[in-house]
Amino acid sequence: MFGPRRYLPSIPSLLALEAVDRLGTATAAAEELALTHSAVSRQIKVLEGQIGVRLVVRDGSGLKLTRTAQEYCEKIRAVLTDLSRSTLTLRVNPAGGSLNLAILPAFGLHWLAPKLKSFAQEHPEVTVNLSTRLTRFDFDAEQQDAALHYGTRDWHGVHYLRLAGERVLPVCAPGLFARPLRSAEALQAATLLHLQTRPGAWENWFRQHDLSAGGVAGMLFDQFSTMAQAAVHGMGVALLPEYLAQIEIARGRLVSAFGDPTPTEGQYFLVWPQRDPEKPQVEKFVNWLKRNL
Template sequence: MLAPRRFLPSISSLLALEAVDRLGSATAAAEELSLTHSAVSRQLKVLEEQIGVTLLRRVGKGLALTPSGADYARSVRDCLNDLARASLKIRAGGARSSLNLAVLPAFGMHWLAPQLKAFSTQYPDVTANLTTRLSPFDFAREKFDAAIHYGGQDWQGVDYLELSRERVIPAASPELLAHGPKTAEELLSMPLLHLESRPGAWEEWFAAQGAEADRLRGMLFDQFTAMAEAAALGFGVALLPEYLAESEFLRGRLHPAFPDYLPLAGRYYLVWPNSLPPSRPLASLIAFLKDAQGKAITAPR
């Protein structure tokens, strides 16, 4: 249910308040909004009367927001930004339906994007919008239809579709691997690159190889792509997922620093809130990915 009209000021008055807060004066706000100073003052007066709270106060010949006015201006700015983003999405999509996905950047670029290319061919009336999110969030507060999640089924209030299992391999620049892949013991003496969201990843990898490793240090990154770039520049050895490693191996920027991949317990999932049935575009994507997974499993090797 929409709020009563008395709590829904005009866009013009909200734009005036936001501009005065951001620019510091009604004169500057009037110039940005292509209005007269008196027109901005009228908009603000109408807004104060509608809200019933003093939002501005006189300071010399100028205006300053009261604490209540400043708080309200921040909320107004968020609402205006949400409205602008919604307008951009519908303008970009035109008559097509939108599907808003929160993705892990490297997986989204190297694994999901090719899938979405095929999906868009089969469903040309759906536009997929991608935004980066590195950790779980509240679907009730974020305007996403679905998200990519890595790990276990530990995201509350969602349904899951498994997309891919995880395998990792150490990778480094050709210059660091002049004599080919290394043993686990040799890798211990080389600079190792680390990912913030995978603490203990190297320790787990060395343990799987039967090598003791403790308190490993090295450069820290927040995304796989940045870590792969640093590895290509020769900063050290990166422990990369298969979808990214294979891409870098094909380009020749990185070479395997160890002969084999190591399977991990983590999985990549498509997740979506289970409180409501999936929208038509999301249901189409779920069905498409399920079909693609089935074909991958039954394909001859």
């Protein structure tokens, strides 16, 4: 139960207040909402009367939100966003059964996406909605049912399904080095490209080759795709997952800088919250993955 209905403001009033807060003026809000300036002002007055709190200061230059109203608008915006997303989900899948899956960009695109056609054929009643998340998040705070996770079993309050291990390979643009490197030690003097979510990747690689690599410096990227593109343009050496490195090597855009692919400490998992009862669409997806690993 939501509580007394008198504490549930009308959508038009909330839209008017949110638009004034975001756009800065009632005139701009009226244009966006296809209303008159007076209609926007009237909607806000209705909201003030309903909740008994002053939300705007009216002066000769227009409407100015109070600090309390600005804080209230942050919550309004989140609620309206969730409502819009839920409505869109219902519209594209009126039969229900949507699975909201947070993916890692590179692994999700190259490992999972090609398999999803098989899941759709087996379970046409479930619509899979994909969105990108680079790090762990709170399942209770976001509308996600499951997520792809790289690393160890360090995400608390979730179930784990191991999907794959990983091997990485140093790659660079053809011609970056005048002659092929003959040792891993030679890479210590190269410009190395780093991924934000894996700050210790190069140190681990050097350690596997019995070398110390404290204080390795270089450019920082938030995704493998942008780091790979930087390597293509000769900006340094990228340590890429084998599946991604091989694609770029086959295209002739990158070459191996040194050695063979080496295993990383992390693994890829599907994770989903430890809720009771478990959502049927999550159970279907997990069971399907187990049969197709």
